[in-house]
Amino acid sequence: MSPEVEVKNLSKVFGKRKVLDDISFELERGGFLSLFGPNGAGKTTLIKIISTLIAPSSGEVRLSGMDPTKNSAAIRAKIGLISHSPLLYLDLSAEENLHFYGAMYGVENVDARIDELLDQVELGHRRYDLVRTFSKGMTQRLAIARALLHKPSVLFLDEPHTGLDPHAVDILESLIDSIRKNHTFIMITHNIDRGISLCSKAMILYNGQIVFYQDKNELDIDKFKSIYHQRVRGDS
Amino acid sequence: MKKAITILLGIGSVLLLTGIAYAFLVAPIAVDPNTGKEVFHQKILYFHVPVAETSLVSFILAAVFGALFLYKRERKYDFLSLAAVELGFMYGLLVEMTGMMWDKAAWGVWWQWEPRLTTYLILMLMYSGYFVMRSSIGEDSTKARFGAVYAIIAAVNVPLTFFAIRLIPSIHPILFDSSGAGLEGPLLVAFLVSMFGMTFFYVSLLLTRYQMFGVSEELDILKNQIGG
Amino acid sequence: MSGGRQIGAIVKKDIIAELRTKEMVVSMFLFVLLIMVAFHYGFGTTTDFSPFAGGLIWIAFLFTSLLGLNRSFVHEKDEGCLEGLLLSPVDRPNIFFGKMIGNFIFLTIVEIIAVPLYLVMLNLSIRGSVPMFILAIVLSNIGICVVGTLLSTISINTKMRDMLLPLIYLPISSPILICAVTSTNGIMGGVTGEKFAPVISAMKILAAYDIMFLLVAYALYDFVIGE
Numbered sequence: 001m002s003p004e005v006e007v008k009n010l011s012k013v014f015g016k017r018k019v020l021d022d023i024s025f026e027l028e029r030g031g032f033l034s035l036f037g038p039n040g041a042g043k044t045t046l047i048k049i050i051s052t053l054i055a056p057s058s059g060e061v062r063l064s065g066m067d068p069t070k071n072s073a074a075i076r077a078k079i080g081l082i083s084h085s086p087l088l089y090l091d092l093s094a095e096e097n098l099h100f101y102g103a104m105y106g107v108e109n110v111d112a113r114i115d116e117l118l119d120q121v122e123l124g125h126r127r128y129d130l131v132r133t134f135s136k137g138m139t140q141r142l143a144i145a146r147a148l149l150h151k152p153s154v155l156f157l158d159e160p161h162t163g164l165d166p167h168a169v170d171i172l173e174s175l176i177d178s179i180r181k182n183h184t185f186i187m188i189t190h191n192i193d194r195g196i197s198l199c200s201k202a203m204i205l206y207n208g209q210i211v212f213y214q215d216k217n218e219l220d221i222d223k224f225k226s227i228y229h230q231r232v233r234g235d236s
Numbered sequence: 237m238k239k240a241i242t243i244l245l246g247i248g249s250v251l252l253l254t255g256i257a258y259a260f261l262v263a264p265i266a267v268d269p270n271t272g273k274e275v276f277h278q279k280i281l282y283f284h285v286p287v288a289e290t291s292l293v294s295f296i297l298a299a300v301f302g303a304l305f306l307y308k309r310e311r312k313y314d315f316l317s318l319a320a321v322e323l324g325f326m327y328g329l330l331v332e333m334t335g336m337m338w339d340k341a342a343w344g345v346w347w348q349w350e351p352r353l354t355t356y357l358i359l360m361l362m363y364s365g366y367f368v369m370r371s372s373i374g375e376d377s378t379k380a381r382f383g384a385v386y387a388i389i390a391a392v393n394v395p396l397t398f399f400a401i402r403l404i405p406s407i408h409p410i411l412f413d414s415s416g417a418g419l420e421g422p423l424l425v426a427f428l429v430s431m432f433g434m435t436f437f438y439v440s441l442l443l444t445r446y447q448m449f450g451v452s453e454e455l456d457i458l459k460n461q462i463g464g
Numbered sequence: 465m466s467g468g469r470q471i472g473a474i475v476k477k478d479i480i481a482e483l484r485t486k487e488m489v490v491s492m493f494l495f496v497l498l499i500m501v502a503f504h505y506g507f508g509t510t511t512d513f514s515p516f517a518g519g520l521i522w523i524a525f526l527f528t529s530l531l532g533l534n535r536s537f538v539h540e541k542d543e544g545c546l547e548g549l550l551l552s553p554v555d556r557p558n559i560f561f562g563k564m565i566g567n568f569i570f571l572t573i574v575e576i577i578a579v580p581l582y583l584v585m586l587n588l589s590i591r592g593s594v595p596m597f598i599l600a601i602v603l604s605n606i607g608i609c610v611v612g613t614l615l616s617t618i619s620i621n622t623k624m625r626d627m628l629l630p631l632i633y634l635p636i637s638s639p640i641l642i643c644a645v646t647s648t649n650g651i652m653g654g655v656t657g658e659k660f661a662p663v664i665s666a667m668k669i670l671a672a673y674d675i676m677f678l679l680v681a682y683a684l685y686d687f688v689i690g691e
Binding site for chain 2: 614615619622623634635636638642666672676677688
């Protein structure tokens with residue numbers, strides 16, 4: 001079986017700057033990649049390329065065997081993003097937001113799906129309230145529901161723990177746990193403990209290059225920490 | 237390429253100068269068919285019209301190169317498109333200046349809201365927006381992408397603007413057709429020679445500007461390497 | 465038709481949000497009123513505005529439309545919604561059509577209230593055909609919203625953001641201004657016969673403008689909104 005996410009010799013050049021330099025990795029179905037690195041290392045660019053928002057300068061990317069530069073709409077239908085910004089309209093209610101994205105994704109039986117998700121993220125009682133009135137944690141829970149609405153098979157988590165209260169973290173992690181088996185995850189994070197405990201593979205990007213990449217079952221945590229501290233924190 | 241540019245520049249300059257010299261020294265002074273008077277200021281036409289037409293061609297080229305950039309994503313097309321907008325803009329300024337001289341000589345005022353010159357005024361404003369837009373974008377790839385899109389939008393707008401402006405009733409009658417139609421004999425020869433000269437001259441400028449972008453990018457890369 | 469469903473959802477979302485906040489229509493309406501008062505102060509009480517009625521109306525509407533066009537994408541950019549939208553499998557031109565239709569509705573609502581007010585308060589009248597007058601407004605509105613939506617997508621993605629829009633939108637919309645003024649002036653003045661010909665030409669150019677830029681937007685929107 002071919003891997004769910006496949007990246008081969010990927011480079012991205014912005015003007016004169018190399019944002020990504022010869023990146024290669026594979027992620028099997030059900031895998032969980034934790035992506036570490038300082039700001040500006042190219043983490044977000046990498047995710048944007050895999051999710052078809054940015055075209056690569058050279059190299060190849062495959063998601064479920066599809067090429068983002070050719071089957072962009074089909075790929076976008078298969079991915080979900082939970083980011084540190086909620087991607088929700090503040091002047092719409094929880095339900096209206098989900099209805100809107102349901103239409104964008106062409107979700108069928110959208111009402112039943114919305115009921116199910118709002119129960120899962122424990123927001124059923126606030127479904128008619130405007131997102132503007134939600135706490136940060138509630139907004140983030142709704143953002144999780146939004147990302148799962150169209151049953152994506154690959155989930156991108158861009159610093160999902162940022163600004164979450166403990167309750168929202170619990171919900172996020174139990175949700176991830178419940179869909180862990182048949183989904184593939186790529187998570188950008190600065191939280192080493194969470195990133196390592198969730199992942200099946202860990203990677204550190206620095207200046208657009210992979211400086212650390214190991215499977216979790218053979219993970220050398222001391223080596224990881226020494227590289228992480230050296231590169232990310234700038235310790236010597 | 238450098239050699240080609242020099243040759244084009246040489247041919248262009250010689251033809252352009254010949255055309256203008258011919259117009260002044262050999263060709264007779266044009267006569268206004270309405271009044272029967274001699275019109276000396278008509279001679280600016282041998283410069284004004286080639287400049288105006290080259291400017292329009294340049295804006296069309298900018299849109300074509302823009303479309304090529306969007307299609308092929310090769311940086312050279314962005315350079316060419318930008319160079320064409322810059323030159324079109326410079327030529328447009330020359331059109332305005334020589335046009336104003338004509339106004340002054342023919343009607344005694346510097347500015348008339350004459351349809352063609354007004355069209356050029358709007359074009360100048362439109363392409364000023366192009367430069368402002370480019371300079372307010374950080375990333376080169378976005379600059380090129382939006383530049384290409386804008387060059388196409390602006391070029392589509394050129395004929396629409398021209399036809400729209402002709403709806404506004406002119407206060408002054410157009411004394412005689414300044415498009416160059418009706419030129420005969422030696423006048424036509426002078427006009428065509430200038431026209432060809434201007435075309436060669438323009439192409440050499442375009443290629444020079446294009447090369448400059450390439451060189452300055454190389455320079456940036458080298459600077460980056462030295463800077464580490 | 466999933467395309468229709470997507471466009472409809474975008475329009476519906478913008479209308480619901482606008483009904484709640486009312487910020488766009490209300491501020492556009494107040495702005496149009498303020499311009500009218502400014503005209504009054506600028507030209508004095510005794511001025512007969514009827515010879516250039518079309519000019520007054522369209523200068524006011526064009527600048528008012530800028531207000532709405534600038535707001536239209538700010539909502540999308542806030543909280544990263546535009547990214548959320550781009551990550552969905554929606555066809556890029558559908559985003560354009562959705563946003564454009566929303567802008568068209570808001571501008572038209574403001575004009576429906578503002579035109580009678582202008583007529584009454586500046587002592588103007590429509591001597592010619594009212595349906596023709598409405599047609600001229602609709603044709604101009606389409607052009608304003610097509611080009612405005614396209615260019616505001618560009619400006620919101622630059623560092624100048626809403627500062628840039630007037631600089632690119634006003635020159636590119638100049639054919640609209642010229643034709644809208646020519647046609648409404650002619651219709652309001654009740655011209656007939658030979659003098660009516662420019663009104664017809666102006667409306668033809670408006671229609672051509674609308675069609676040309678709808679095609680351009682459809683072809684180029686992919687490049688405007690994403691790589």
